[in-house]
Amino acid sequence: MKWDEFFVTGDPLIYGADVSIAITMLGIVFFLTYFKKWKWLWTEWLTTVDHKKIGIMYIISAILMLFRGGVDALLMRTQLAVPEMEFLDSQKYNEIFTTHGTIMIIFMAMPFLIGLINVVVPLQIGARDVAYPYLNAVSFWTFFIGAMLFNISFVIGGSPSAGWTSYMPLASNELSPGPGQNYYLLGLQISGIGTLLTGINFMVTIFKMRAPGMTLFRMPMFTWSALVTMAIIIFAFPILTVALALMTFDRLFGSHFFTLQGEGMDMLWANLFWLWGHPEVYIVILPAFGIFSEIIATFSKKTLFGYKAMVWSMVLIAAYSFLVWVHHFFTMGSGALVNSFFSVTTMLIGVPTGVKIFNWLFTMRKGQIEFSTPMLWSLGFIVNFVIGGVTGVMLAMAAANYQYHNTYFLVAHFHYVLIAGTVFACFAGLVYWYPKMFGHKLNERIGKWVFWLFTIGFNICFFPQYFLGLDGMPRRIYTYSEESGWGPLNMISTVGGFMMGIAFLVLVYNIYYSFRYEPREKTGDAWNGRTLEWSTPSAMPPFYNFAKIPVVKGLDHFWNEKQNKEIKPLTTQDLQKIHMPNNSGVPFVMASFFFVSGFGLVFEWYWMAIIGLIGVLATLVIRSFDYNNGYYVSVEEIKETENITK
Amino acid sequence: MAQSKVRDLNTPMEYQSETGRLNILGFWLFLGAEIALFSTLFATYMVLMDRTADGPALGELFEVKGLLIQTFLLLTSSFTCGLAIHEMRRYNVKGLFFWMITTILLGLGFLGFEIYEFFVYIHEGANIGTSAAWSAFFVLVGTHGLHVTLGIGWIILILIQVAKRGLTPQTTAKVFISSLYWHFLDVVWIFLFTAVYLMGMVMQHG
Numbered sequence: 082m083k084w085d086e087f088f089v090t091g092d093p094l095i096y097g098a099d100v101s102i103a104i105t106m107l108g109i110v111f112f113l114t115y116f117k118k119w120k121w122l123w124t125e126w127l128t129t130v131d132h133k134k135i136g137i138m139y140i141i142s143a144i145l146m147l148f149r150g151g152v153d154a155l156l157m158r159t160q161l162a163v164p165e166m167e168f169l170d171s172q173k174y175n176e177i178f179t180t181h182g183t184i185m186i187i188f189m190a191m192p193f194l195i196g197l198i199n200v201v202v203p204l205q206i207g208a209r210d211v212a213y214p215y216l217n218a219v220s221f222w223t224f225f226i227g228a229m230l231f232n233i234s235f236v237i238g239g240s241p242s243a244g245w246t247s248y249m250p251l252a253s254n255e256l257s258p259g260p261g262q263n264y265y266l267l268g269l270q271i272s273g274i275g276t277l278l279t280g281i282n283f284m285v286t287i288f289k290m291r292a293p294g295m296t297l298f299r300m301p302m303f304t305w306s307a308l309v310t311m312a313i314i315i316f317a318f319p320i321l322t323v324a325l326a327l328m329t330f331d332r333l334f335g336s337h338f339f340t341l342q343g344e345g346m347d348m349l350w351a352n353l354f355w356l357w358g359h360p361e362v363y364i365v366i367l368p369a370f371g372i373f374s375e376i377i378a379t380f381s382k383k384t385l386f387g388y389k390a391m392v393w394s395m396v397l398i399a400a401y402s403f404l405v406w407v408h409h410f411f412t413m414g415s416g417a418l419v420n421s422f423f424s425v426t427t428m429l430i431g432v433p434t435g436v437k438i439f440n441w442l443f444t445m446r447k448g449q450i451e452f453s454t455p456m457l458w459s460l461g462f463i464v465n466f467v468i469g470g471v472t473g474v475m476l477a478m479a480a481a482n483y484q485y486h487n488t489y490f491l492v493a494h495f496h497y498v499l500i501a502g503t504v505f506a507c508f509a510g511l512v513y514w515y516p517k518m519f520g521h522k523l524n525e526r527i528g529k530w531v532f533w534l535f536t537i538g539f540n541i542c543f544f545p546q547y548f549l550g551l552d553g554m555p556r557r558i559y560t561y562s563e564e565s566g567w568g569p570l571n572m573i574s575t576v577g578g579f580m581m582g583i584a585f586l587v588l589v590y591n592i593y594y595s596f597r598y599e600p601r602e603k604t605g606d607a608w609n610g611r612t613l614e615w616s617t618p619s620a621m622p623p624f625y626n627f628a629k630i631p632v633v634k635g636l637d638h639f640w641n642e643k644q645n646k647e648i649k650p651l652t653t654q655d656l657q658k659i660h661m662p663n664n665s666g667v668p669f670v671m672a673s674f675f676f677v678s679g680f681g682l683v684f685e686w687y688w689m690a691i692i693g694l695i696g697v698l699a700t701l702v703i704r705s706f707d708y709n710n711g712y713y714v715s716v717e718e719i720k721e722t723e724n725i726t727k
Numbered sequence: 728m729a730q731s732k733v734r735d736l737n738t739p740m741e742y743q744s745e746t747g748r749l750n751i752l753g754f755w756l757f758l759g760a761e762i763a764l765f766s767t768l769f770a771t772y773m774v775l776m777d778r779t780a781d782g783p784a785l786g787e788l789f790e791v792k793g794l795l796i797q798t799f800l801l802l803t804s805s806f807t808c809g810l811a812i813h814e815m816r817r818y819n820v821k822g823l824f825f826w827m828i829t830t831i832l833l834g835l836g837f838l839g840f841e842i843y844e845f846f847v848y849i850h851e852g853a854n855i856g857t858s859a860a861w862s863a864f865f866v867l868v869g870t871h872g873l874h875v876t877l878g879i880g881w882i883i884l885i886l887i888q889v890a891k892r893g894l895t896p897q898t899t900a901k902v903f904i905s906s907l908y909w910h911f912l913d914v915v916w917i918f919l920f921t922a923v924y925l926m927g928m929v930m931q932h933g
Binding site: 095277280288289317318320324335340342344346353672704710 | 732748749751752753756757759760761763764767771774775778779780782788820825841855856857858859860862865866881885892897901
């Protein structure tokens with residue numbers, strides 16, 4: 082292989098990316114060296130097993146990926162702004178919509194939510210960490226390395242171009258030659274390991290680490306949503322693992338699972354992909370429901386309406402999520418009976434979702450509503466998500482689906498549910514729990530600007546796409562003719578897209594501005610909250626979270642304590658030494674070996690893949706022989722941290 | 728976290744520490760994920776088993792004798808693994824070692840037969856690239872074989888730790904978890920034996 086096959090060449094965009102990557106890298110190295118931060122980076126972050134820090138790293142990575150995926154989106158919108166545009170060629174366009182979709186779902190939405198779950202759930206259940214802190218670090222680093230492996234495809238070897246669904250035979254060696262598709266397979270495989278481990282970790286955490294008195298039905302709704310999501314992860318992700326492995330075998334070792342030769346079955350891939358892919362949709366929406374439930378209750382100053390109905394509808398959604406996958410390809414030709422079945426299950430899944438919408442509305446009814454930024458995002462969610470949901474039911478009707486499947490109608494639908502659902506929730510959760518993570522709020526004034534810019538931009542961008550779709554514009558085309566008449570609506574859509582881009586920049590500016598100027602929180606209760614994460618005396622909880630584990634007496638325990646004036650400051654008698662886990666650099670090293678192995682497989686350099694795998698096994702053995710059981714935090718240290726004088 | 732509190736003497740040692748209890752529950756959940764993984768592979772196999780293209784049909788090459796020996800070896804190893812845990816709970820380290828090493832040897836015997844079987848098939852012109860059916864066969868059976876291989880390596884590592892540290896709440900939890908894994912592989916084999924080999928041969932001849 083020559084160097085110009087290894088590096089992607091010959092395109093100004095790529096050279097621009099090369100330069101910006103090099104400058105960013107140099108900038109980071111310079112910053113760390115100049116401010117002597119290397120050791121800080123290693124001891125505070127790269128080796129940490131603290132769930133709050135891991136959560137923050139997840140969120141930072143997700144925001145970076147949101148930027149990358151967002152740039153992809155704007156490149157596409159630029160290409161489609163006017164008919165016969167000559168900005169991207171078809172191959173580049175294919176690559177960009179593939180990386181956009183994959184990055185937004187796998188490396189943005191999921192890690193953003195998992196990041197919030199990491200920060201918040203142990204605090205909400207009154208725990209000092211997750212069940213397996215070390216495994217949590219492994220989860221993060223395998224996700225991060227998988228994301229990096231996928232991202233370098235842009236400048237090294239070429240990006241995948243078969244769509245985020247990677248349908249066969251399009252994704253086969255014959256039609257997608259080169260390493261691009263391998264990046265997809267290996268990047269997702271490696272980060273999938275992390276997701277599965279997160280699933281197991283948080284399920285055990287929620288089942289076993291709750292504070293005394295916190296029964297399952299006293300858990301905050303966000304914790305419930307996390308629990309149900311983890312159950313979906315545990316049963317859905319192995320399906321993706323297998324599907325990716327089988328396609329990897331097809332591409333690297335000549336097997337015939339999905340190929341046209343050897344009587345392989347291409348639609349088997351589509352089935353396996355969506356058997357994972359549809360539950361995946363609920364993996365990224367249920368935590369969003371949880372976030373909105375917390376925020377709406379807090380800013381309506383009322384207990385969540387219909388708590389049990391909320392829980393059971395989530396459980397029902399989780400069960401249904403495994404029974405609807407065929408609606409992604411009604412046109413496969415499975416016949417009327419099969420299509421009817423999946424049409425009905427798809428419409429049924431709208432019922433528990435509707436129940437939740439009404440519960441949120443009734444939570445607000447007669448509440449003292451405070452229009453804070455997180456609340457604005459939640460209200461925006463209800464309106465926009467319903468539009469996405471209703472068009473979803475339209476798509477669920479199999480017969481009608483034949484008309485508008487694979488058009489911009491579908492594109493508009495899933496952006497309405499994924500952006501108005503998941504992305505709004507990520508922003509809402511970020512603003513809401515920001516003081517818990519960083520000790521100060523994000524500026525509310527700028528935050529409201531972000532909300533309005535983004536929400537209006539979002540509607541300008543995607544609402545016209547419903548009509549483009551009904552007018553017959555297919556998805557995934559890189560250009561269209563003047564005569565089609567799709568020009569004006571596409572132009573409007575592009576303008577909206579750039580408004581969303583500007584909103585993102587304002588959000589980033591707000592992070593900087595608030596860091597500089599926003600007043601620091603003096604208590605742990607920034608929003609007059611209801612749940613345990615707000616009960617810590619300091620704005621940012623210390624690494625052990627709770628000096629004294631709370632005893633929970635009911636739903637919204639912290640709120641009730643405040644109402645009844647039952648909160649007493651801690652005294653020395655309350656304190657006992659606290660057991661905490663040690664930091665470890667092994668997860669980072671293990672993930673690095675995964676990278677070596679994955680990179681080797683992408684280019685079919687098997688010696689390299691084997692070296693990487695041996696490294697991974699070695700780190701597993703090292704861990705197995707490590708009997709370091711953590712350490713105790715002394716009462717004196719807790720007293721000092723908590724400023725306890727008595 | 729890892730505070731170890733002894734509950735009472737009737738609680739098996741692996742359940743006495745908080746870490747032990749958490750790890751055992753987590754491993755059960757992991758086995759749930761493994762069930763999903765193997766289910767996907769089985770489903771794939773069922774879909775593709777008749778799609779043999781120009782290659783031989785699956786049942787044509789299966790050999791009853793080797794299969795029965797394999798099955799016997801693996802089922803027995805599950806039994807000896809159970810005996811090992813029984814000895815562990817009687818705090819009999821020697822008994823634990825004897826039965827665990829027996830388990831490993833039986834597992835190695837099983838693997839030997841499987842590798843030999845694969846070589847025979849490849850020799851007779853059926854490999855992973857022959858047809859969709861053979862791809863599914865090799866990946867399904869091979870994934871089980873890979874699990875057995877990793878299981879053997881893992882149990883050896885744990886036995887070394889028991890030799891160094893004796894029976895503690897931590898080491899016993901590890902032994903117990905590895906035994907769960909081993910029994911799980913046995914269960915998967917029963918399904919493999921039925922769905923792949925028995926069905927393959929019955930559909931071929933009957």
